[in-house]
Amino acid sequence: MSEWIQHIPFTKHFNEETISLGNNVIQNTIHSKGSFLLKNGQICGKLYFMVRGLVYAHTEQEQILWYEREGSSFTDLESFYDQKPSNHYFKVAENNTHLISINFNDLQHLFSESHQWALWGVRFYQHELQRIASYYEALRTKDASERYFKLIAAYPDILQRVPLSHIASYLGISQVSLSRIRAGVQKQ
Template sequence: MTIRESILHIYPLPEASLLLLTELLEPVQLRKGHILLQADKVEKEVYFIEKGIVRAYAEREDSDITFWFGQEGDIVISMRSYVDQQAGYESIELLEDCNLYRVHSHTLQQLFETDIAIANWGRRFAEKELIKTEERLISRQFRTATERYQELMQHQPGLLQRVSLGHIASYLGITQVSLSRIRADIR
């Protein structure tokens, strides 16, 4: 899937608006392990993932928890920076070498103010992410850890090959040891 296609997949844009947006995108290649965005900072860059996989995590004293995986076609932002120009709660780590496209958040905000199709594209982007997040919150309450793991494997069968079990356990809201037990029980 090209960047153009993944943009249009969120919300159909007329060609003129699509051009406005894509012209601003700068290609960036970065290596596995790179920290794309830092928690507790106001991060001004927005990234589109063309190739690769990343995780968003929040840090605590000793551990961190992964609460989002971004893959081909996804958009990476520091949500609080993007919405309110405040320090964000998430850091973003590249879990593979990535091909990204970068744009300044400010530039994007200007497009939102001037191009109605792009404003609605931004609206739809937030709405879709919101649905996914609410569904995860509900799933965590209704389903056991085992069921959540099986659900994830069904929806994202390729994830296991790209992401360590520690990150997946964290994403599911359990410890790595628990996930290992669950995997042993399923067999």
């Protein structure tokens, strides 16, 4: 079985022909800490799946938008699907970050050549829309403390992998506010 089957969701049911189509276009890459996968002004041409490591997105002003770790997928949705320049940066946060990727044109070809790949696309996009909706609901309805606890619950090792300044930026709060939240947790 191809390694990518283990890391791309909703592919376990693929038949041999569908897997073979994927084998022809899916790429495995290893990246060093500090390298950029995407820079502001570039078109995001790939859909990524994280095997090992950590990647984050930030704006020109270095506002952290998200972190993705093992088992997750990411792209700049607007740039990728509309094939227009991105306003974001994707930066590798850990050495030996292992990514699997599919470029935009190859993915469109898979969709047109294979019914199973087309169904995968629908299922994958539905999953991503649910994930995005959950993220935005948390932004609108939860205060910084609740968002912090949700982050820690979802990513228990994040404090060991990411600078506190990045976590504060991601939560949209100052480092002082983050320290207060963390101090309140330690008192309990």
